[in-house]
Structure formats: structure tokens, C-alpha cells
Amino acid sequence: MNTSQTHIEIASENSYIVYFGDPDSLQISPEVSAVIAATCEQIKQRFSVRLIDLVASYASVLVIYDTHLCDHLWAKNALRSILNTPEKHSENRGQLVKIPVFYSTKYGPELALLAENAGLSIAQVIDIHSATEYRVYAIGFAPGFAYLGEVDERLAAPRLSTPRLKVPAGAVAIADRQTAVYPASSPGGWNLIGLCPTPMFNPEKQPHMPVTVGDRVQFFAIDEPQYLLMGGLLHEL
Amino acid sequence: MSFKVLQPGLLSLIQDLGRFGQHDIGLTTGGPLDSEAFLWANRILHNESNACAIELSFGGLQLLVQTDSYFCVTGAGLDISVNGVNKALWTSHKVVSGDEIKLGYSSHGCRSYIGIAGGFNINPSFGSGATVMREKVGGLNGAKLAANDILPCAKTAELARQALPESDWPLYGQQGSNKQESDAVLHLLPGYQHHLFDSTTRARFFNSQYTVTDRSDRMGMRLEGPAVPCPSEKMLSEGICLGAVQVPADGQPIVLLNDRQTIGGYPKIGAIIARDTAQLAQLRPGDTVHFEAIDLFQAHTINTLAQLKFNATPLLYLKD
Numbered sequence: 001m002n003t004s005q006t007h008i009e010i011a012s013e014n015s016y017i018v019y020f021g022d023p024d025s026l027q028i029s030p031e032v033s034a035v036i037a038a039t040c041e042q043i044k045q046r047f048s049v050r051l052i053d054l055v056a057s058y059a060s061v062l063v064i065y066d067t068h069l070c071d072h073l074w075a076k077n078a079l080r081s082i083l084n085t086p087e088k089h090s091e092n093r094g095q096l097v098k099i100p101v102f103y104s105t106k107y108g109p110e111l112a113l114l115a116e117n118a119g120l121s122i123a124q125v126i127d128i129h130s131a132t133e134y135r136v137y138a139i140g141f142a143p144g145f146a147y148l149g150e151v152d153e154r155l156a157a158p159r160l161s162t163p164r165l166k167v168p169a170g171a172v173a174i175a176d177r178q179t180a181v182y183p184a185s186s187p188g189g190w191n192l193i194g195l196c197p198t199p200m201f202n203p204e205k206q207p208h209m210p211v212t213v214g215d216r217v218q219f220f221a222i223d224e225p226q227y228l229l230m231g232g233l234l235h236e237l
Numbered sequence: 238m239s240f241k242v243l244q245p246g247l248l249s250l251i252q253d254l255g256r257f258g259q260h261d262i263g264l265t266t267g268g269p270l271d272s273e274a275f276l277w278a279n280r281i282l283h284n285e286s287n288a289c290a291i292e293l294s295f296g297g298l299q300l301l302v303q304t305d306s307y308f309c310v311t312g313a314g315l316d317i318s319v320n321g322v323n324k325a326l327w328t329s330h331k332v333v334s335g336d337e338i339k340l341g342y343s344s345h346g347c348r349s350y351i352g353i354a355g356g357f358n359i360n361p362s363f364g365s366g367a368t369v370m371r372e373k374v375g376g377l378n379g380a381k382l383a384a385n386d387i388l389p390c391a392k393t394a395e396l397a398r399q400a401l402p403e404s405d406w407p408l409y410g411q412q413g414s415n416k417q418e419s420d421a422v423l424h425l426l427p428g429y430q431h432h433l434f435d436s437t438t439r440a441r442f443f444n445s446q447y448t449v450t451d452r453s454d455r456m457g458m459r460l461e462g463p464a465v466p467c468p469s470e471k472m473l474s475e476g477i478c479l480g481a482v483q484v485p486a487d488g489q490p491i492v493l494l495n496d497r498q499t500i501g502g503y504p505k506i507g508a509i510i511a512r513d514t515a516q517l518a519q520l521r522p523g524d525t526v527h528f529e530a531i532d533l534f535q536a537h538t539i540n541t542l543a544q545l546k547f548n549a550t551p552l553l554y555l556k557d
Contacts, residue, residue, distance in 0.1 A: 010428035012478040012508035013536040017429060026471060053260040055476025055499055062476025064260075067540065072533045138474060140500030143263045143372050147474075184373075201262070203362060203374070208262050 006083045015064040028058050030135050037214030042082045056213040057138040094215035101172050101219045102227035103194040110191035118154040128152045130219045136211050144183030144201025144209050148217050151177045163189030168235040170196045197232030238304035242386040246297025251376035254287045256365035260499045267367035268495050270518035271348045274312035278352035281309045281329050281399050288356025289366040293349045302336040304392045307354040313346030328400035346409025346519040354393035369496050398555040409519040420525045423513045429505035438465045451522040455496040464488025467504035474502040480509040510536050
């Protein structure tokens with residue numbers, strides 16, 4: 001990627017945000033995401049203890065630094081020199097994480113709706129959703145909530161006009177061309193298509209999440225007995 | 238060895254300085270909304286700056302002391318008493334097992350801090366004791382304090398008592414007895430999508446008065462005033478820092494505070510400095526603010542001078 005396609009903006013008294021590509025294009029690309037993941041590694045190394053937090057997203061990285069250990073001039077220069085390093089974009093494609101999904105019209109009430117909208121059978125929707133290799137573009141909204149993209153255009157669906165007050169932990173969902181597993185029970189407006197028995201956020205375990213930004217995810221279908229065997233719980237919606 | 242909660246008040250939360258280095262798994266920082274008042278409580282008690290204290294919103298907390306210790310209350314103005322005897326704010330006081338500490342409701346400002354000698358012993362979650370209710374982490378099981386909660390601590394028999402002289406107490410807010418004449422000034426660093434706001438809108442933003450609304454919480458303060466919408470509404474979600482001023486389609490600014498979500502997709506005109514998020518968090522619905530643009534050098538100077546002042550302000554040593 002051409003470094004002229006990056007720019008640095010002030011975010012706050014102790015943070016800069018680096019934009020990659022054309023931020024107004026609203027295009028999500030795995031190439032940009034790979035560059036962001038590689039850049040994050042370099043920022044961590046260069047800033048070391050000066051780094052407080054790093055938030056990688058679709059086309060940006062927010063870099064929060066410790067003003068007791070460096071000032072904004074140092075931070076901006078460090079970012080500039082990282083962005084100007086040409087060959088940094090290693091072939092780091094992230095790890096591939098396979099995640100099981102119990103696709104179900106009962107526990108994923110929008111599964112049938114998505115099939116109907118696309119003129120596909122439910123089995124075809126499952127095939128398409130589980131055949132795609134997704135990228136972890138961002139983590140946020142709630143602890144452990146990973147935004148995965150992009151969903152096949154045929155399955156894209158807008159958020160529900162009335163969000164559910166309670167989406168169960170493990171719910172697998174689609175919104176526009178994003179898919180995600182709800183890490184904990186919460187309100188939510190995404191279209192539900194099934195349940196995942198793998199905890200997406202475990203405060204007791206290191207690492208706390210099975211994925212990190214830049215990783216790749218592929219879902220595979222399991223049935224109800226396998227779901228229960230893997231520790232999945234069934235909640236009435 | 239502990240303190241017991243008799244009455245939790247409206248919203249009492251265990252806080253340390255906040256949870257850092259966890260944004261990559263979606264955890265926000267939390268921490269005291271008014272970090273200066275929080276730091277004063279710990280300094281007056283000879284504590285480490287990160288020791289766990291309780292943040293009260295609007296007061297109302299009552300504690301039963303179950304071990305000998307010292308406590309100090311800073312921040313918003315409220316009445317405090319031990320066994321019915323009034324005590325001074327910004328001052329450490331000795332308490333013994335069986336004493337009852339009662340905090341009234343705040344008369345000006347709205348966030349108060351009660352610290353104890355050595356701080357409360359709270360098991361850190363993700364490296365911090367800071368309570369974030371939305372994430373259910375920190376404090377006691379990620380929840381606000383409730384009656385009968387037990388707050389563990391160490392015993393402290395002897396400690397030199399100190400106080401911040403009243404002339405150095407910060408003034409809070411505009412409502413009530415310490416009413417200030419003018420708006421609170423929020424110093425803003427233009428940043429993020431500031432260039433997408435047209436020049437007329439930017440001029441309106443910096444020349445208008447905004448009012449704090451009651452739709453405000455630890456995630457953000459919603460302000461009301463002349464609308465300053467951003468012409469391009471659609472954007473990709475991105476990282477949000479403390480103090481970011483987000484402008485949704487209705488053009489009414491929201492200043493994001495300690496419990497903000499770590500990523501979001503609304504345009505932002507910049508961010509106010511942390512000292513001013515603290516000041517803002519002490520304001521009440523109906524109080525007014527205006528924004529003033531500064532650059533990073535001015536922000537650096539403001540912060541450095543404030544830090545020097547905090548370190549250089551002498552405390553009064555008190556005899557028992």
C-alpha cells in the first residue's frame with residue numbers, strides 16, 4: 001500500500017488517529033486490514049511503555065500514549081517514521097480460527113427471513129455463511145465483540161427496526177455485511193441465525209478472546225447434540 | 238477488616254485511576270470522572286495515587302466502620318458526619334470499629350470521592366479495580382455498591398492527618414451556593430473529522446452556549462444548544478478517546494466520558510482535555526458550557542501547570 005494513503009489526525013491531548021486508505025470511501029478491504037495489523041505491531045514495539053492503548057478498526061488505528069513518558073511531537077514523529085517504512089507489510093495474515101455454529105431457525109429466528117429475502121434455501125444460507133473466510137476488522141461495542149467481514153452480499157441484511165432487549169450469549173448474527181457472535185447476553189439489533197458454543201470472551205482465561213484484530217475466522221455447522229456436548233446452552237428467545 | 242455499606246446512595250462505585258491496555262478486547266477505561274478530586278483524596282491519605290476509593294454521584298452513602306482506619310472525602314460539596322458529628326471535607330479523619338460515616342446529598346457539584354487509608358482491597362479485574370457496570374467488570378462483581386456489601390481493607394492505627402486548605406478547594410458547577418457567574422469553559426483540540434464540519438458550523442460550535450441535559454451518564458454528557466451537524470454522516474467505526482465530542486445527526490454534541498464504548502461511528506469535531514471532562518462531570522442538568530479551541534502546545538502547558546500546582550500545593554498537618 002502507498003503510504004500517501006495514510007494520514008495522521010489529532011484525536012485528543014494524548015492520542016493520534018491514523019487513517020489508512022481513503023476514509024471517505026467507506027470501503028472495507030482485507031488488504032487495508034492486514035496493513036493495519038502489521039502497523040499495530042510496529043507501534044507497539046516503537047512506543048513500548050509509552051503506549052497506553054491501541055484501538056484498531058476498519059480503516060484506522062487510535063494510538064493513546066502516556067504524556068508522562070513522551071510528548072505529542074515525539075509521538076507524531078514516531079508514527080510518521082513507522083508509516084514511512086516501506087516493507088513493513090509482512091505477509092502476516094493472522095491465524096485462522098474455526099468456530100462452530102448451531103444454525104437453527106428456532107434459536108436463530110432471522111435465518112428463514114434471510115433465506116427468503118435472498119431466494120435461497122436455509123441450507124444454502126448456511127453453506128454461504130460457513131464457506132466464507134471472514135476477517136476480524138474490529139473489536140468493541142462490548143467486551144469480546146468482534147466485527148467479522150464481509151458477509152456474502154446475498155446474506156446482507158439491515159439491523160432490526162426494533163432491537164431485541166435481550167440477545168443470548170453465543171448468538172450468531174448478521175448486520176449489513178458484518179457478522180458476529182454476541183460474547184454476552186445484551187440488547188442487540190442484529191439478525192440472529194444460530195448459536196455458538198465457544199465463549200468469545202472469558203475473563204478467567206488467557207487469552208480472553210479466541211480471536212484478535214487481523215485474524216481470520218471460518219464458521220462450521222454443528223447440530224443440536226454437538227452444540228450441547230460442546231457446552232452450549234439453549235435459551236428461549 | 239472491612240467497611241460495610243449501610244446505605245449505598247444513588248450511585249456509588251469503586252474506582253481506581255482506570256483500566257488501561259485492554260481496549261483491544263473491547264474493555265473501556267472506567268475510572269473516576271473527576272480524577273483530580275480522586276487524586277486529592279489519596280494524597281491527603283498518604284495513599285498511592287491508584288488506591289481504590291468510592292465515587293459517589295449525588296451522595297447518600299453510609300458506611301459502618303469495622304476496623305480502625307482513616308477516611309477523607311473530596312469532590313462535590315456535601316455534609317459528612319461520623320456518629321452524627323459533622324466533619325470537614327478535604328480532610329482525613331480517624332475512625333474506629335463501630336463508627337458510622339454518613340455522607341449527605343451534594344449541594345454543589347455531583348461527584349464525590351471517599352478514600353480510606355491504604356485504599357479498599359479490591360481484587361483487580363483486567364488489572365484494575367475500576368467498576369464499569371455496563372461491562373460488569375471491576376469493583377464488587379462489576380456492580381454498583383449495595384446495602385450490606387463488605388469492602389475489605391487493612392487496619393491503620395496511626396497516620397498523620399492532613400487537610401487541603403479551604404482556599405484551594407475547587408469550585409464546582411454553577412448550581413447551588415458556589416454558583417459561578419459564567420459558563421464552564423471546555424478546551425477542545427480540533428481533531429478527528431473536524432475538517433468535515435463546514436466553517437459556519439464550526440464558528441457556531443465555538444460561539445454558542447450549550448446546556449447540560451439530564452440524559453447524561455458515565456458514558457457521555459449530552460449537551461443541548463445550536464445544532465452543529467456534520468454534513469457527511471456515514472463513516473466507518475473507529476476508536477474513541479476520552480473527551481471526544483461526537484455529533485450525531487441531530488447536531489447536538491455528546492462529550493464522551495470514562496465509560497464510553499471503545500469504538501463508534503459518529504463524526505467527532507475533536508476532543509476536550511481530560512481536566513475539562515472532570516469539570517464537566519461535576520456539572521448538573523441546566524448548567525452551561527462553551528467550547529474554546531486550543532492546540533496541543535496549549536494543552537501540554539495547561540496539564541503541566543496543573544500537575545505542578547497539584548504537587549506544590551502544601552497540605553495542612555493536623556494534630557489529633
